[in-house]
Amino acid sequence: MAVKIIDPGFNVTVQDFGRPKFQHLGVPVSGAISPTLLRLANALVSNAEYEAGLEIRLMGPTFEVLCDSLRIAVVGTSTPVEIIDGDITFQPANQSIKLKKGQIVKIGNVSDTGTTYLAIEGGFDLPKIYDSMSTYVRAGIGGYKGRALLAGDVVSLRTHSAADHGELKLNDTWFLDENGPLRVILGPQDDYFLSSSVETFFASKYSVTTEADRMGIRLDGPKLQHSKGYNIVSDGIVTGAIQVPGTGQPIMLLADHQTTGGYPKLGTVISADISRLGLLCPGAEITFQQVTVEEAEKILVEQELKIKTAIGNFKPAEPWLDHQALYNENLISGFM
Amino acid sequence: MDTSSRNSYRFLFAGDSALVIQFGEVVDARINQHVRKIAAIVKSEDIEGIVDLVPTMRSLMIHYNPLYISQAELKNLITPLLGREFTLDDDIIRWRIPVCYDNEYAPDIEDVSRSLRVSAPEIIKQHTSVELEVFMMGFLPGFPYLGLLPEIFDLPRRVEPRVHVPPRSISVAARQTTIYTIDSPGGWHLIGQTPVDFYDPNRENPVLVKAGDKVSFFAIDSKEYPAVRLALKADEYPLTMDC
Numbered sequence: 001m002a003v004k005i006i007d008p009g010f011n012v013t014v015q016d017f018g019r020p021k022f023q024h025l026g027v028p029v030s031g032a033i034s035p036t037l038l039r040l041a042n043a044l045v046s047n048a049e050y051e052a053g054l055e056i057r058l059m060g061p062t063f064e065v066l067c068d069s070l071r072i073a074v075v076g077t078s079t080p081v082e083i084i085d086g087d088i089t090f091q092p093a094n095q096s097i098k099l100k101k102g103q104i105v106k107i108g109n110v111s112d113t114g115t116t117y118l119a120i121e122g123g124f125d126l127p128k129i130y131d132s133m134s135t136y137v138r139a140g141i142g143g144y145k146g147r148a149l150l151a152g153d154v155v156s157l158r159t160h161s162a163a164d165h166g167e168l169k170l171n172d173t174w175f176l177d178e179n180g181p182l183r184v185i186l187g188p189q190d191d192y193f194l195s196s197s198v199e200t201f202f203a204s205k206y207s208v209t210t211e212a213d214r215m216g217i218r219l220d221g222p223k224l225q226h227s228k229g230y231n232i233v234s235d236g237i238v239t240g241a242i243q244v245p246g247t248g249q250p251i252m253l254l255a256d257h258q259t260t261g262g263y264p265k266l267g268t269v270i271s272a273d274i275s276r277l278g279l280l281c282p283g284a285e286i287t288f289q290q291v292t293v294e295e296a297e298k299i300l301v302e303q304e305l306k307i308k309t310a311i312g313n314f315k316p317a318e319p320w321l322d323h324q325a326l327y328n329e330n331l332i333s334g335f336m
Numbered sequence: 337m338d339t340s341s342r343n344s345y346r347f348l349f350a351g352d353s354a355l356v357i358q359f360g361e362v363v364d365a366r367i368n369q370h371v372r373k374i375a376a377i378v379k380s381e382d383i384e385g386i387v388d389l390v391p392t393m394r395s396l397m398i399h400y401n402p403l404y405i406s407q408a409e410l411k412n413l414i415t416p417l418l419g420r421e422f423t424l425d426d427d428i429i430r431w432r433i434p435v436c437y438d439n440e441y442a443p444d445i446e447d448v449s450r451s452l453r454v455s456a457p458e459i460i461k462q463h464t465s466v467e468l469e470v471f472m473m474g475f476l477p478g479f480p481y482l483g484l485l486p487e488i489f490d491l492p493r494r495v496e497p498r499v500h501v502p503p504r505s506i507s508v509a510a511r512q513t514t515i516y517t518i519d520s521p522g523g524w525h526l527i528g529q530t531p532v533d534f535y536d537p538n539r540e541n542p543v544l545v546k547a548g549d550k551v552s553f554f555a556i557d558s559k560e561y562p563a564v565r566l567a568l569k570a571d572e573y574p575l576t577m578d579c
Contacts, residue, residue, distance in 0.1 A: 020387045020388055020399060021387055021388050022388070022543075023388045023390050023397075023399065024388055024389060024390045024391070024473060024546070024547065025473050025477065025478060025543040025546060026473040026474050026475065026476055026477050026478055026479045026480075026517075026543065027477045027478075027542075027543065028477070129537070129542065130542075136477075138518065139476070139477045139517075139518050139535065139537060140518075140537045141477070141537040141542065146537055185349050185351050185352060186349060187348050187349030187350060188348035188349055188350045188356045188358075189348075232361070233361060233362060233363055233392075233393050233394050234392050234393060234472070234474060234475075235356060235358070235392045235393075235394065235395040235397065236350070236354065236356060236390040236392055236395065236396075236397025236399075237397075238350045238351050238353060238354035238397070238399065239353075240351055241350065241351070258474065258475055258476070259390060259473070259474050259475075260390065260392055260472065260473075260474030260475060261474075265350075268349070268350055268351030268352075268354075269351070270351060270352050271351065271352050271353050271402055293349060293352050293407045293408075294406075294408075296351070296352035296402075297352055297402050297406055297407070300352065300402055300403065301403070304403060
């Protein structure tokens with residue numbers, strides 16, 4: 001009832017939906033930075049949507065199946081999953097895949113998108129701390145021993161064999177194509193900026209720098225000017241907050257952000273667009289659009305409907321034999 | 337600041353899943369107490385959709401699930417609570433925390449002594465003289481902001497912040513004192529270290545204290561420190577006071 005990590009990939013962590021109820025103790029929420037993708041991955045393997053999966057950025061892990069059989073789903077990347085079992089076969093991402101004992105699964109390079117999730121049917125058998133398995137590396141809490149995976153780790157699972165049914169696939173990966181402006185509600189400290197800077201913020205392009213991790217994304221673009229200094233008496237921080245330190249360059253805060261902070265926050269990315277933040281890669285150009293709370297609430301309800309519809313529309317996946325079709329779709333150029 | 341202005345408030349937008357009620361923009365123990373009072377009142381109402389309440393020095397952040405409750409509905413439920421009377425109470429714990437102020441555990445105590453023109457023994461005496469309140473939690477998991485210290489501790493932060501502050505360091509600035517819980521950067525003056533883990537990821541409840549708890553410090557010397565740490569690990573060193 002386990003998988004053994006052969007190659008850990010790059011900073012791969014166990015994440016669920018974090019610890020939102022314990023921010024009053026200074027504990028960051030953590031959890032998936034693109035929760036929509038984790039929900040879809042879980043749904044493909046019939047898990048509760050909030051089950052913990054592996055969060056993968058840039059380079060995924062290679063692992064061996066130690067239990068009788070196992071069902072996984074990889075959502076985010078378009079790169080097929082490599083399965084080594086004597087010979088090498090490929091299975092597409094964005095569908096469930098059944099695996100047998102002894103098979104080795106290689107996720108490999110997934111840098112075609114910012115974040116990819118791997119869900120396992122039944123989920124991990126790891127301790128929950130403050131109701132969550134999410135890894136917060138900085139404080140050594142959650143996940144597998146409070147850290148990213150390493151070669152040799154044997155990660156326990158809750159089930160020893162995959163349920164006996166066909167595979168499912170996700171028909172629509174709309175979430176990978178959302179590239180309109182990120183929608184932002186002004187505040188809580190928009191009055192700490194020159195009004196001309198607020199206009200600049202909404203009228204300009206910003207690019208994602210290489211300083212992007214689970215804590216936040218530092219942006220590069222027109223400098224924003226504070227009107228009454230850049231220190232405030234600490235107040236609460238919510239995921240998606242856009243804080244602007246003394247440099248005048250905004251930082252969008254993600255799942256591992258501190259619970260409180262002392263920089264003015266110009267605005268907050270709306271809940272429905274949070275998953276998009278995790279998908280951004282360094283160099284990406286983004287713009288922002290101001291919306292009201294009421295508009296954000298409406299957009300969120302529409303997004304929930306979209307996710308539920310996508311899950312309702314899962315289709316049976318063909319048994320995977322069609323190498324030629326895969327080749328034609330240019331999914332595995334460089335192989336065969 | 338008088339009572340009427342202390343109770344005045346403003347709602348601030350923090351996206352569509354958090355709402356800030358701001359009671360001031362400065363460090364003021366009475367504003368903070370008011371913030372925690374409001375947090376306790378809101379908590380006691382058990383409003384469906386509220387996920388967490390984070391009190392800070394000057395504001396309360398209400399985290400909520402916008403699929404359960406809209407911001408307009410939330411404001412309607414919260415507003416009548418803001419004038420309500422409530423006594424801060426109930427599950428407050430009073431902690432007695434050992435601190436070693438010897439130089440090897442207190443890299444800044446001599447600097448602080450020089451800049452305040454107060455002897456190190458007097459600093460220790462003053463730091464252990466009052467029962468402090470946990471104003472807020474933040475910055476790091478389990479990291480409390482405690483105050484108010486006696487007036488002599490009204491000093492600014494270090495000019496050069498440290499890149500690494502060791503865990504369990506006791507720091508002071510601006511009449512507040514904090515306990516670093518994990519290795520982190522930090523700009524406050526380090527005047528001691530406690531053998532107590534205010535955060536321990538291997539404990540069932542990793543975080544020790546919460547906003548509203550009371551803390552007083554007492555001095556131990558560097559010879560006692562390792563033994564106290566061992567006793568704490570063995571759960572044989574009581575930290576709470578019998579009320």
